[in-house]
Amino acid sequence: xxxxxxxxxxxxxxxxxxxxxxxxxxxxxxxxxxxxxxxxxxxxxxxxxxxxxxxxxxxxxxxxxxxxxxxxxxxxxxxxxxxxxxxxxxxxxxxxxxxxxxxxxxxxxxxxxxxxxxxxxxxxxxxxxxxxxxxxxxxxxxxxxxxxxxxxxxxxxxxxxxxxxxxxxxxxxxxxxxxxxxxxxxxxxxxxxxxxxxxxxxxxxxxx
Numbered sequence: 001x002x003x004x005x006x007x008x009x010x011x012x013x014x015x016x017x018x019x020x021x022x023x024x025x026x027x028x029x030x031x032x033x034x035x036x037x038x039x040x041x042x043x044x045x046x047x048x049x050x051x052x053x054x055x056x057x058x059x060x061x062x063x064x065x066x067x068x069x070x071x072x073x074x075x076x077x078x079x080x081x082x083x084x085x086x087x088x089x090x091x092x093x094x095x096x097x098x099x100x101x102x103x104x105x106x107x108x109x110x111x112x113x114x115x116x117x118x119x120x121x122x123x124x125x126x127x128x129x130x131x132x133x134x135x136x137x138x139x140x141x142x143x144x145x146x147x148x149x150x151x152x153x154x155x156x157x158x159x160x161x162x163x164x165x166x167x168x169x170x171x172x173x174x175x176x177x178x179x180x181x182x183x184x185x186x187x188x189x190x191x192x193x194x195x196x197x198x199x200x201x202x203x204x205x206x207x208x
Contacts, residue, residue, distance in 0.1 A: 037084035040207035072123035109172030117149035145173030
């Protein structure tokens with residue numbers, strides 16, 4: 001499946017929070033293969049206490065975020081990527097945590113990270129009719145992998161009186177883009193997200 005990022009990808013968070021499952025994209029040919037990527041994914045044992053696997057969670061939003069070098073251009077990204085994905089729920093009603101590993105190649109992985117870093121400056125807000133209001137905010141992250149960047153966002157779906165908050169870290173490592181997304185956490189969780197992202201990179205290095 002051609003992977004893409006549009007602002008509507010973040011609007012999908014509202015559907016995600018309602019528990020609507022969306023199938024992940026099909027993997028394309030390439031190395032490392034899907035089996036190796038799957039082995040490199042985080043498990044509940046790798047996470048802070050309280051997280052459990054969430055097999056029904058939507059991961060389409062993470063796929064879109066993890067494969068586009070310019071998230072502000074509203075255009076479909078080019079190419080295919082092997083992907084492996086995992087979703088976790090940190091209790092009821094959340095937060096929800098998503099990890100995607102995408103085989104993009106070193107140059108594209110770095111370009112994706114650069115796009116995440118610049119997005120809050122280039123396209124910090126958007127409102128589109130009845131869909132949602134989206135705001136992006138810069139977020140400092142530790143130096144991870146070959147390159148790393150982060151952002152925070154809020155989404156205000158027009159159909160409901162709620163604001164959904166999220167944070168994302170993107171890391172380029174050995175030709176793989178690692179995307180960690182935390183959605184609707186009720187607390188300031190940047191330090192915990194940083195720990196999770198660092199653990200994801202360590203596990204990737206051990207596995208591949």
